Amino acid sequence: MRRLTWRPAELVHSSAETATARTLRFRVPGWPGHLAGQHVDVRLTAEDGYTAQRSYSVAGPADGDLIELTVETVPDGEVSPYLTEDMRVGDQVEIRGPVGGWFVWRPADQSPVLLVGGGSGIVPLMAMIRARRQAGSRAPFRLLYSLRDPARRYYAGELRRPDPGLDVTYLYTRSAPEGAARPARRIGLDDLAEGGWPASFEPECYVCGPTGFVEAAADLLLALGHAPERIRTERFGPTGG
Amino acid sequence: MSIISRGFRGKRRDAGDRLPPGQYLVEDFPVLSAGPTPRVPLDRWEFAIDTEAEQTHRWSWEEFMALPAETPTVDIHCVTKWSKLDTTWEGVSLDVLFEDVETAAEYALVYSYGGYTTNLPLEDLLDGKAWIVHRFDGEELEPRHGGPARLIVPHLYFWKSAKWVRGIRLLNDDWPGFWETAGYHNYGDPWREQRYEGD
Ligand SMILES: Cc1cc2nc3c(=O)[nH]c(=O)nc-3n(C[C@H](O)[C@H](O)[C@H](O)COP(=O)(O)OP(=O)(O)OC[C@H]3O[C@@H](n4cnc5c(N)ncnc54)[C@H](O)[C@@H]3O)c2cc1C
Numbered sequence: 287m288r289r290l291t292w293r294p295a296e297l298v299h300s301s302a303e304t305a306t307a308r309t310l311r312f313r314v315p316g317w318p319g320h321l322a323g324q325h326v327d328v329r330l331t332a333e334d335g336y337t338a339q340r341s342y343s344v345a346g347p348a349d350g351d352l353i354e355l356t357v358e359t360v361p362d363g364e365v366s367p368y369l370t371e372d373m374r375v376g377d378q379v380e381i382r383g384p385v386g387g388w389f390v391w392r393p394a395d396q397s398p399v400l401l402v403g404g405g406s407g408i409v410p411l412m413a414m415i416r417a418r419r420q421a422g423s424r425a426p427f428r429l430l431y432s433l434r435d436p437a438r439r440y441y442a443g444e445l446r447r448p449d450p451g452l453d454v455t456y457l458y459t460r461s462a463p464e465g466a467a468r469p470a471r472r473i474g475l476d477d478l479a480e481g482g483w484p485a486s487f488e489p490e491c492y493v494c495g496p497t498g499f500v501e502a503a504a505d506l507l508l509a510l511g512h513a514p515e516r517i518r519t520e521r522f523g524p525t526g527g
Numbered sequence: 528m529s530i531i532s533r534g535f536r537g538k539r540r541d542a543g544d545r546l547p548p549g550q551y552l553v554e555d556f557p558v559l560s561a562g563p564t565p566r567v568p569l570d571r572w573e574f575a576i577d578t579e580a581e582q583t584h585r586w587s588w589e590e591f592m593a594l595p596a597e598t599p600t601v602d603i604h605c606v607t608k609w610s611k612l613d614t615t616w617e618g619v620s621l622d623v624l625f626e627d628v629e630t631a632a633e634y635a636l637v638y639s640y641g642g643y644t645t646n647l648p649l650e651d652l653l654d655g656k657a658w659i660v661h662r663f664d665g666e667e668l669e670p671r672h673g674g675p676a677r678l679i680v681p682h683l684y685f686w687k688s689a690k691w692v693r694g695i696r697l698l699n700d701d702w703p704g705f706w707e708t709a710g711y712h713n714y715g716d717p718w719r720e721q722r723y724e725g726d
Contacts, residue, residue: 289725294530327722329549330532338537339549341607364538364551377533385723387709388561497558501671504563514641517563 292329293317295381297373298352303440307406308370309345309356314381317351320344322417323390323410323492323520326353326383330368340365343410343494343520344384347420353381356440358406389492389520393421397490400482401429402503404473404495407522408433408440411494419449428489430481432457432473432499455481473499478506485511494520542612545602547717550610556672557609561705564670565641565691572675574659575694576624579632586624588675591659594619599658601681603688604717616679618660621652632697636704637678640691645704646713647680647687649697656682659692684715684722 299311320326329339342355359370369379391399391414401411408431418427433439435458445454457477462470468477483489491512493503500521507517540552569588576584586594598617604610635649651657657680661668668674673690680687686706707713712721720726 290723330535330537331530332535332537333531335529336537336539337549338535338551339608368532368535372534373532378530379532380530385710388705497671501558501564508563514563514565519560519562521557521559 290382290385292380292382295328295379297375297377297379300373300375303356304438306370306438307356307358307440309354310369310373311352311354312379312381314351314353317348317353318384319348320353320384321387321390321392322347322413324384324386324413325410326355326381326385328355328365328369329380329382330365331380338364341385344413345409346413346416356406356409356412386520389494389518391417391490391492393417393423395490396423396425398426398483398487399428400489400491400507401427402432402473402478402482402491402493402495402507403429404432404499404503405434405438405522406440407493407495407499407520409494410520411492412441414492415449415452418452424451427452428482429454430457430473430477431455432459432495432503434458434460435470436461436463453481457481473503473506475506475509478503478510482507482510485513488513488516491517492520493517495522497521542610545612546610547604548720549722550604550608550717553609553611556611556614557605557607558671559605559607559686560690561643562641565639566670567640567675567691569675573694574624574676574692576628577694577696578628578630579697579699580630582629584624584628591619591676592661594623597658599660599679599681601679603679603681603685606684606686606711606715606722610717615664616658616660617662617665618658618676618679620655621657621659622655624659625653628697630697632699634698634701636696636698636702637687637689638693638696639689640693643689643691643705645687645689646702646707647683648701648714651680651683652695656680682716684712684717686711687715 295312295314325343345354661676677690
């Protein structure tokens with residue numbers, strides 16, 4: 287039987303993704319590897335032994351025993367502000383994983399893929415995009431990325447670079463860039479109809495983000511005729527968005 | 528040797544001894560499921576118990592609603608770390624549903640509209656430990672929280688409390704369900720922090 291043990295993890299690099307989010311690279315000695323879409327549990331321990339744990343998706347394929355997470359600062363949160371604001375290179379947490387055998391994409395899968403992310407829900411989807419690129423997979427990917435405004439984009443430079451077979455569409459909910467054809471609004475049926483795949487292509491759909499967003503997007507995919515068993519969801523947070 | 532996260536203090540929202548290890552309190556009600564929310568019309572809803580001897584006991588929505596109801600107030604614990612205290616539900620105790628069921632089976636596989644399954648020992652469903660509920664907090668149970676009706680088994684992690692419940696199959700041998708085959712613990716006791724396989 288496989289046991290998921292807590293492993294010490296040292297922060298080796300941290301960089302700003304947006305004004306409120308950071309990508310953190312940890313060295314986790316003995317890391318067993320993971321699939322794109324899986325998450326880890328992060329545990330923080332205070333001097334007096336008090337602990338807190340939360341789940342975070344892994345943002346890309348492991349590089350030996352290095353793994354990356356991207357964390358959005360939840361105002362007044364217990365764990366995320368520590369990770370994004372207080373931690374310095376050399377500081378330690380504990381990590382265990384990988385966790386989750388359902389919300390995963392495997393490079394052997396040839397089907398078209400539709401990724402629908404809201405806010406920090408982009409993180410496990412980016413892991414799939416990176417795994418696809420690393421494996422040289424030709425599975426056609428489309429990403430619909432819903433976010434408040436252009437300043438909130440994660441991985442902006444990387445998603446701008448051409449990646450044949452990957453289409454990226456941004457759906458802004460509060461303010462769109464000057465001259466954008468689509469006004470800022472929440473994700474709708476036409477967004478998924480235009481930026482996604484026809485249901486007859488039988489794409490695998492991965493939907494991730496805040497609960498309200500996931501509920502809305504999954505319902506729209508059903509309405510467009512996608513089969514429920516091909517819609518995989520991951521809900522990050524309690525709040526709608 | 529324990530690993531200290533330098534400078535970490537934590538928020539320590541105090542829940543006394545009602546919070547299992549590794550959990551934190553929430554006031555709102557997060558949602559967790561693996562796929563979209565199924566919608567089940569009441570005129571086609573049914574709940575069934577299938578025994579190992581292939582006897583089936585069935586209830587239509589009307590028959591189910593005519594059974595004696597209880598309003599348990601319980602603490603719930605999700606494997607994704609949140610716990611919610613004093614949640615109030617309304618529904619039918621599994622003891623009532625099992626009254627006329629004859630079985631020697633030891634295991635139960637709970638199945639749902641939408642295809643979800645979860646397994647647990649039959650004894651964890653009996654003796655006032657589990658309910659099929661259709662109201663939460665005085666309101667009709669919303670589809671995203673498992674409506675029209677869901678199972679609640681509050682002493683286990685909440686993934687065992689199958690949403691959109693459709694029936695229970697009684698088995699002589701244990702049969703792992705959806706999350707139980709995807710790396711999660713087979714039993715899922717929050718007080719022993721049985722989150723993942725091998726915990
Ligand atoms: C499987 C899984 C994968 C996840 N992956 C990621 C990831 O890759 N990146 C990431 O940033 N987060 C991710 N999360 C969310 C993460 O686990 C935490 O919930 C989040 O960082 C907030 O924790 P906290 O301790 O800072 O806030 P808490 O102290 O738990 O919460 C403080 C307040 O913020 C609210 N809140 C909690 N979470 C959120 C949220 N996500 N959005 C808005 N409000 C919230 C709470 O209701 C509370 O009122 C994931 C969650 C799950 C279940």
